[in-house]
Amino acid sequence: MINTSSHSSTHPRMSEISAYLLVGLGALIMLAPFYFMFVFATHSKADIFTLPPPLLPGAAFFDNLKILTEKIPFWNSLGWSLYIALASTALTLVFCSMGGYAFSMFEFKFKKPLFILVMGTMLIPSFLSMIPTFMIMDLLGWIDQPHALYIPGAASAFGIFLMRQFVMSSIPKDLIEAARMDGCSELGIYARIVLPLLQPALGTLGLITFIASWNNFIGPLVVMRSPEMYTLPLALRSMQSPVDTEWGALMAGSAIATVPLLILFAFSSKRLIEGLTTGAVK
C-alpha cells in the first residue's frame, strides 16, 4: 500500500492520493501552532479570548510589544540571549575544532581512554548535572554571570565528536605532514590548513550551538537567579501567572524569540537536519 505506489501504476491511485492528503494534513498540524503564535501576537488579550478565536493577523502587535517591555526587561533579555548564544558559539567552535583535530591527528598517551571519557559525558542525562552545575557555579561565584552559561559547554563532547569525524573523513594526513616538513608551526597548521578545511563542519556546529543556546531553558533557570539577568525563555516564562497572563504580549515575545530560528532554519534546514541527526546516529 505504501511502498509500491511509486513504482506501479501511471495514474495516481486512491491510496496514493490519500497518502498525500494525510501527509499534508500532518504538515498543517505541524505549522498551525506557529501560525497562531504570530496571529495571537498581533491581537490584544481580550481579542484572543473570544469565540471563535482570531484566525487572521490583527493590528495590536506594537501594543503587545509595549506591554511586554513594561512587564519584563524584554530588550535586556533579548540582549543576554543573543550575547550568550554568540559567545557560546564562538567558544565552542574554537575548542571543539581544536579538540576534534587533536583527537583525530595526534598520537598521545591515553588517547583512547580520554576519548571514551569525553564521549561518556554525552551519556550523562542533563538532569543529573543540574544540581552539581549549580553548586560549582555557586562556588565559583558565577551565579547570575553570563559566562556561567557559555564557558562550561565550550568544549562539548558532541562538538568534539562532530569535528573529529569531519577531520578524519576530509583532511588527509599527508597534507598535515607536508606542512610540518615545510616548517609550518603546529598553530599555523591548525589556523591555516585545518580551520579553512573544516569550514562546512564549523558552520553546522555553529548553527546547532547557537540554536541550543538560544533555546536553553534549564541552564539559565538554574544559574540566572535575578530577573534582570534572565535570558529570553526565562523572561517569557516569568510573564506566565496563574491569574492574569498577558497572552497577547507573551505571544509577541515568543514570536520574536522564534523568528531568528525560523530564518536560520529557512536558510540551512538541510544542513541542520543532517547535523542534528547524524550526530545522534553515529
Place this chain on the structure above:
Amino acid sequence: MNNTFWLAIVSGVPQHLVAIPLACVIHALFVRTRNATVGVYFLPYITSTVAIAMMFSTLFSTDYGLINFVLSRMAQLPWVGQFFPQNGIDWLGESQYIKPAISFVVFWRYVGFNTVLYLAALQTIPKDMYEAATMDGANAWKQFWYITLPSLKPMIFFGVTLSIIGGLQLFEEPFILTGGRGGTDQAGMTTSMYMYRTAFDFNDFGTASALSWILFVFVAVLTWLTNLAFKPKGGEA
C-alpha cells in the same frame, strides 16, 4: 515517578507509530518536495520549547482555546458528533487531561526528528530487495511487513531508546504547561521537575541528588532492557 513513565510511554510510542509510516510515504512518494516536507515536520524540533509550550497553553485554554473550539464544532456534526465532547475540556486544569495534553506537545515536537532518522535508515535498504519481492508477487503490505520493518529494526531500537531516555527526562514542557507547579493533583509533575523543585524551591539538595540518581538508574536499566529486547537472536544488531 508514575507520571514520568506514563508520559515517556504515551508520548514516546506514538511518535514512532507515526514516524515510521510517515517516513515510508515520504520516501516513496515525495521527490521534489521532499526537503520542504521534511523541513516542515522537523521545524518544531529546533524552536524554543518555552515558546512552544506557551503557544500550546493558549491553544489548550478551556473556554476560548482553539482546540476546544474545534472539538465543540465537531460535536455539532451529525453522526461523528457523538465522539466529541460537548463541553470544553479543562486541558491544563483537570488532572486527567494534563498528561494527554503534555504528551501531545511532546509528540508534536519530536515526530519530525524521528521521521528524519527513519528516512535515513530507509535510504540504506537496497532497492532490488523490493524488486525481487514484487517479482515474487508480494503485495505492498507484505513488503512493508517483511522487508521494511525488519530492515528498520536497528533504527527502531535506537529511536525508541532515545525517546524513552528523552521522555524520562521530560522537564520543560510540563514545567511551562503547568506553570512550574505540577498542575492539579500534581498530575503533570515529572521526576526531573520534582527534583528541581526539591532543590531550588525547597532547598533540599541532598534529596534532590538522591532523586536524580534513582532516575539515572532507571534510564540506564531501561536502555539495557531495550537493548536486550531488540537484539535479534544472533546477538548482532
